[in-house]
Amino acid sequence: MLSHCANSQCSRPFLRLRQGKLFLVETDRVAESGELAPPYSPSVRQPPRRVERYWLCDECAKVWTLAHDWRQGIALVPLPRPPASARPDLEAGYGEIA
Numbered sequence: 001m002l003s004h005c006a007n008s009q010c011s012r013p014f015l016r017l018r019q020g021k022l023f024l025v026e027t028d029r030v031a032e033s034g035e036l037a038p039p040y041s042p043s044v045r046q047p048p049r050r051v052e053r054y055w056l057c058d059e060c061a062k063v064w065t066l067a068h069d070w071r072q073g074i075a076l077v078p079l080p081r082p083p084a085s086a087r088p089d090l091e092a093g094y095g096e097i098a
Helices: 090-094
Strands: 021-027 050-056 064-069 073-078
Touching (some): 021 064, 050 064
Antiparallel strands (some): 021 050
């Protein structure tokens, strides 16, 4: 169950789906300790995949996203910043009208 933002530096609690950004990550079933994974066969029913849920609050979702790394698991990754030429010039909207 989700309880808080996936950013470990943020303590914002998860309260509503409409706030922030929800991530669903589908992963293969992990073999139990000492259990060998059977080889793939189209005639044998495969074990269900596991779905993990992560959430970033509104503030964290503005600058971060989540990525799945097979070695590290879920990692917090900064969003790419748009080039300065693509960003709206905020000060242009505050000029005086003559």
